Amino acid sequence: MNSIVRNIYMSDTSNEGAAVAAEHFTAAMAQAATGVSIVTTDGKGGRFGMTVSAIASVSAEPPLVLACLNRRSPMVEAVGENRIFCVNLLCTAHRTLSDKFSGRPHSGDPYGFDDELWGREVTGAPVLHGALAQFDCTLESAHDAGSHRIIIGRVHHAASTENAPLVYNAREYQQLTQLQDFDL
Numbered sequence: 001m002n003s004i005v006r007n008i009y010m011s012d013t014s015n016e017g018a019a020v021a022a023e024h025f026t027a028a029m030a031q032a033a034t035g036v037s038i039v040t041t042d043g044k045g046g047r048f049g050m051t052v053s054a055i056a057s058v059s060a061e062p063p064l065v066l067a068c069l070n071r072r073s074p075m076v077e078a079v080g081e082n083r084i085f086c087v088n089l090l091c092t093a094h095r096t097l098s099d100k101f102s103g104r105p106h107s108g109d110p111y112g113f114d115d116e117l118w119g120r121e122v123t124g125a126p127v128l129h130g131a132l133a134q135f136d137c138t139l140e141s142a143h144d145a146g147s148h149r150i151i152i153g154r155v156h157h158a159a160s161t162e163n164a165p166l167v168y169n170a171r172e173y174q175q176l177t178q179l180q181d182f183d184l
């Protein structure tokens with residue numbers, strides 16, 4: 001294992017308000033390997049989808065998930081009004097869709113929903129056909145934290161496939177390979 005420490009960033013903790021600079025925080029956080037989801041909502045507040053890596057399981061009883069959304073996104077207000085959202089975990093086949101819902105489409109409209117790809121389950125939030133996993137939620141609570149809003153949803157429908165997960169690490173899409181015993 002390569003354990004060479006390449007970058008160390010520290011703030012002056014003698015100043016209570018000091019924190020590590022945003023670019024140092026994001027450079028270190030970019031090393032986290034995460035799944036990639038498209039979080040969607042629909043209703044009076046409008047239909048929106050956004051590519052999000054910051055999702056997590058909160059609780060199994062009751063089933064709760066969270067997602068962290070940048071408050072600059074119009075989707076944040078829409079989720080508050082619609083009171084529903086769906087976390088659609090992506091497969092490797094969905095990398096162009098991930099780009100589309102992060103505002104970087106290879107063709108066509110950014111954030112555009114292609115009706116063939118999307119359906120509905122319980123709440124009415126857009127659910128991606130063939131997603132790695134789907135968590136269709138009603139909004140349980142929301143909490144502002146820094147630049148982002150943490151939305152917590154109660155899951156009313158969950159489903160999954162065994163396709164290959166889309167992974168994001170070091171600002172690139174990746175795929176998983178299983179470690180073999182001889183890698184020990």
Ligand SMILES: Cc1cc2nc3c(=O)[nH]c(=O)nc-3n(C[C@H](O)[C@H](O)[C@H](O)COP(=O)(O)O)c2cc1C
Nearest residue numbers: 036050051052053054068069070073101102103168
């Ligand atoms: C792989 C990936 C993961 C992302 N994860 C998040 C996230 O967890 N939360 C978030 O608010 N934005 C996240 N974004 C960024 C949003 O998708 C993007 O900022 C948003 O769609 C608005 O982009 P625009 O203002 O450039 O159009 C992610 C983008 C990518 C490509």
